[in-house]
Amino acid sequence: MKPRRRIELERIDANRWRIPKSGGMRVDGIVYSSAELIDGLLGDPCLEQVANVAHLPGIVGASLGMPDIHWGYGFPIGGVAAMDPDEGGVVSPGGVGYDINCGVRLLRTNLERADLGTHLTSLVEEMYRNIPTGVGAARKDLRLTVPELRKVLAQGAEWAVERGFGEPEDLEVLEEGGSLANARPHLVSFRALERGRAQLGTLGSGNHFGEVQVVAEIFDRKAATALGLETGQINVTLHTGSRGLGHQVCTDHLKTMVEAGRRYRIDLPDRQLCCAPIRSPEGKAYLGAMSAAANYAFANRQVMTDRVRRSFGRVLGSDCRVDVVYDVCHNIAKFEELEVRGKRRSLCVHRKGATRAYPPGHEKTPEAYRDVGQPVLIPGDMGRYSFVLVGTETAFVDTFGSTCHGAGRRWSRKKAKKEARGRDLLQEMTERGVVVRAAGMATVAEEMPEAYKDVAEVVRVVEAAGLSKIVARLEPIGVIKG
């Protein structure tokens, strides 16, 4: 897909590029990127998408692109935009994406690599058995009635803990406590409920994963200590979202918004950006249903956490402890109290493939981490590494408290599959020291390490731009995929 118009790009400093306001743009676009990364974006539609987002009514400051920006639909992936309801601000389902509250959860254990001994393969197998993966993965042991599902949508991770899928302390270290208060489960369609009934506690397919990792390097000792991370420690990262339920909520409301956009006479360069004023009936309905889907995703990751704990317990014994470090959303729109040019404002922040990165001292940062900042979890690819960072004051002031979310693809899925032909990828991963268990080899091919950009460059740029501080690097040793 080629861009439809030429995008002008001005360098602001070593890590920021401006797309000046022109035509129907209401604000500038600002892209965080290095000279190396921006080279790969020239001619890519994602820069045009940053400009397109700047057309949305009520947008504040600038339309932002994070260093892992790439082509999405409507918003770019790695896009951030904040809207002011007092200035006619809109909410756009395309600014959240289909996988509402797709996010990442990091779990730490009291084990080191040596403690796993020869049990790594058994552990990965046990996780694979306990967490259904793949297209349309469903649970036979957890099919919810509609009233029970509505409770999940109202309460999020709290529902899961009340039902025994975790411990109350888990909730203290989740973004928004694992539950968005403005969820309106009755606004979630029957179709969405149908898709969600048997998918709680499932991973899904594509780039979702569960990874057993080792803390390979600590960069910030004080922050690492606060987060309970030590070199050599075994951790688990889970990456998944709201599954079919979230997709259906997005689909339902896109349809409504396409029609609402005509009624409110909102002229946009791409229909996937369709939107409605935050205070309109359509805007409120979307925010209520989207928040309910976000709660489903929080509950999904909480149920999976329980399954990881059981897997470790079965394979490594009951002395094994698995605690939640943090849980971040990276596809979300929610009201946040932010600082814009020295003034506090309540804005509806859209993060599409971007992570909240609140600074030390912020009341929303869990007490245990308040001296160091909110944890930011940035997965890379299944062969190299992932990073843990913390949020900063600069992010709070400059990017509506936001930072990057991952590596971003380098190859198309088709190209990755072509490159994989004739190769034994499972064997290659074993030789790299990574045990992989997947529902299908096609996913392993699509998700091979070379198919992704190097996430180290992405986190280097966010740190250089002051948006986050790198705390630790984690290396995978076991992976489950869809």
Next chain:
Amino acid sequence: MSESLLTGYRFLEHTADAGVEIDAPSPTEIYRLGLFALTDCLTVLKKIEPRERHPFSLRAGGLDLLLVDWLQELLFRFETTGFVARDTELRLTSEDEGEFVLEGVLLGEPFDPARHPVRLPVKAVTYHQLVFEPTDHGYFARVIFDV
């Protein structure tokens, strides 16, 4: 000549997602070829047998919006009941105020992992760069899938 040219649809390649462009002599054929393309994206079209018949009826305020609804309907059935469509008998009618109705029967069978390879996990049908327009030879459509 490749299969995609013979059948009137071709897949678009992109780093994160997938899409399809369709050429057909009539709007009705665009919808039918759209079904072929989506099923061929999910699995291998020719391995699906038309063993079951399921009725459907959809309504939307434009041919392009109806194309998104149509493909979304096929995806919904696939995910919730496992039904994969092989073909369709369909009728398109236009009503007042630009409304269009697409109704008919889907022909296909339940997805069977033993016989039907999984290709691309399409999760949704988007409005991004959606096109449905007349051409010199009939109609052209483009639709992008979320995978």
